[in-house]
Amino acid sequence: MESATVHTGVKTIFNNSGEAGELILTYDWSGTVIGPIDNWPTSLVITLGNILHSSFPMFLFWGDDLLCFYNDAYRPSLGIDGKHPAIGRKGSDIWPEIWDFIGPIISQVMTTGKAVWFEDQLLPIYRNGNLEEVYWTFSYSPAFGDDYIICGVLVTCMETTQAVLGRQHIAEIVEQRTVELKNAQYSLLQANHYLQNIINLFQEPLQVLEPIVENGEIIDFCFKITNNAYSAYANVTPADLQNKKVSEFFPGYFQTSSFVKVAEVFTSGVANTWDLHYNVDGLDLHNRMSATKLDTEVVVHFTDFTEVMRLQQELESKITELERSNQHLEEFVHAASHDLKEPIRKILVFNTVLKNQLTNRLQESELATFERIEKASHRMESLINDLLLFSHVSQVPHEKEDIDLNETIKQVMEDLDLDIQQKQVIIKTNTLPVVKGYRRQLQQLFQNLISNSIKYGHSERQVEIVITAGPGNDTGQKLHLIEIADNGIGFEQHYADKIFQMFTRLHGKSEYSGSGVGLAIVKKVIENHKGAIIAESKPGHGSTFKVMLPA
Structure with missing residues (x-):
């Protein structure tokens, strides 16, 4: 009856005891040794x-099978x-994973009845998917x-991982700093004379400073030791x-970051490096400063890069000037080319009208003159159009877009359809990649390259152009490599760089038409896309243009 009276309150005891209490109440204990x-x-x-x-983490092993119980405070330790x-x-x-360690301890406690205690004991357990x-x-x-x-063993415990690791980390830092300080003291604090000889070996200006303290605050520093390089630099x-x-020699250093940073190094003991623009005391210097605390002093050394800064500023100014000049030149080319189109058009119109009016009265030599005027005008018109196109590709659009090069080549072939049919050109292409770029510029690039292959086809064989794609990763940057290979007349390899220069022609105007601007446009488009292009050729065996574009 007493036992029955006690157990009528079991659920009352377990109620409001959190997740762990609920798990105990709902667990099927009938199959266990405790029933x-x-x-x-x-x-x-x-x-x-x-x-x-209890709000303290607790765990209970009970019975012959050492069945497990724990409270909500212990729950986080399980992961x-x-x-x-x-x-x-x-x-x-x-x-x-730890039963070889805790199993014997549990047996010992249950056998002897004596409690055991462990502090900061390492017990690797499996939780959160890993052995921690x-x-x-x-x-x-x-x-x-x-x-x-x-009948069991009661475990009260606390996880101390963070505290132990924190102490270990602090101990490692302390040991490291202690070693560093001892090494520095051993190396530098033998004697003033010995130290002076050592620091004179440094090519950079170096000074050892001692703080001047009033009312617990650093108000200035005094020179204890300086090397020859510093003396020469300060001319003292x-x-x-x-x-x-x-401050007696450099009163303005209070107005710069130098005094504050050196004081911080001494106070904190943490070394520091910073760039200093010293533009007081009638000076204008740029120095890379470094300071390290050494016992009761601070070692400060620096590198003067004033001349480097001056040259860099000059270079930046020149770059800005060149960019401005280049912009003006591009604007001039665009304006001049645009203004020249109308006069050329009128020359062609008037030449045609005049030739038609005088056709019956013109001698053969005079008719040839009209035709020469017409051809020259068309060449000039082509040159003006190419210059306008070059001006356009020099202006980089704001944003790139995904360009399917398969669609680009398809559009180019449609634009060149007449030339392709007239010369019965064979164009073979495999699957090409999608790249980030400027749609109109990439279309112009491939149109110029394919048009070149058609123009410089070999007279003794049918023009064949093969376009392939593959990876290109020569510089560590992921690139797409697109090759345009033909079986045309080719050229000497030593011209491979020259052909991309403006107005460069390797063949006479009478043999092949063109302005000499097409490949310059190709080069400009490649530059706009941060890519590269390589030309490989051999006379009589065709040419291959390797275009590399960022993936």
Whole structure:
């Protein structure tokens, strides 16, 4: 009757005890050695009640199978994706990775009845999908049953991983800093004379400064030691500098970041490097400063890059000037070319009208003159159009877009359809990539290259152009390599760079028409896309243009 009276309050004890209490109440205990909850000994129920209502992480191994119980405070130690829920399971099943360690301890406590204590004990456990190195501070105490016999082990524990790792990290830092300071002191603080000889070996200006402190604050620094390079830089002898305030020689250094940063290095003990523009005291200097605390002093050395800054500013100014000139030149070419189109058109019109009016009265030589005027005008018109096109491709659009080169080649072939049919050109192409670029410019690039291959076809064979694609990764940058190969007349390889220059022609105007601007446009488009182009050729065996575009 007493046992029945006690167990009528089991659920009352487990109620409001969090997730762990709910798991105990809903777990099917009938298949375990301790049986249903109503049959549990009073000691187990009371022990679990104390555990579940505690805010300190607690764990209980109970019975011959060492079944597991724990409270909500212990729950985080099991990990987000780890062993939870473990209530009702055997301890050896839950902790196989550490059972060789804790199993004997549990047996010892249950056998001897003596509690054990471990502090910051490393016990790697499997949780969150990994075997984690976890540190614990914990005690194992005997848990007694109703008949005063030890029936289990009560575990109170706390995970101390972060604290242990933090102390280890601090210890490593302290050890590292201690070694660094000892090495520095051993190397530099033998004696003033010895130190002076050492620092004179430095080619860069170097000074050892001692803080001047008033009311707990650093108000200035004084020179303790300077090397020959610093003395020459400041145009003052080492003897004149020694033990003198820095502000006596450089009063303006309070107005720069120099004083504050050197003081911070001394106060914090943390070395620092910074760029200083010293534009006070009638000076205009650029220095790369470095400061390191050394015992009760600060070692400061610097590199003067004033001349480098001056040259860099000159270079930037020249670049800006060249960009401005280039812009003006492009604007002039565009305007001049546009203004020349109308006069050329009128020359062609008037030449045609006049020739038609005089056709019956013209001698053969006079008719040839009219034809020469017409051809020259057409060449000029072609040149003007190419110059306008070059001006357009020099102006880079704001945003790139995804360009399917298969569609680009298809459009080019449609535009060149008449030439392709007249010369019975064979064009073969495999699958080409999609690239980021400027649609109109890429179309012009491939149109110029294919048009060139058609124009310079070999007279003794049918023109054949093969367009292929593959990876190009010569510089570590991911590139698409597109090759346009033909079987045309080719050229000498030493002209491979020259052909991309403006107005360059390798063949006479009487043999092949053109302005000499087409490949210059190709080169400009490639530059706009941050790519590259290589020409390979051999006279009589055709040419291959390798275009590399960023992937």
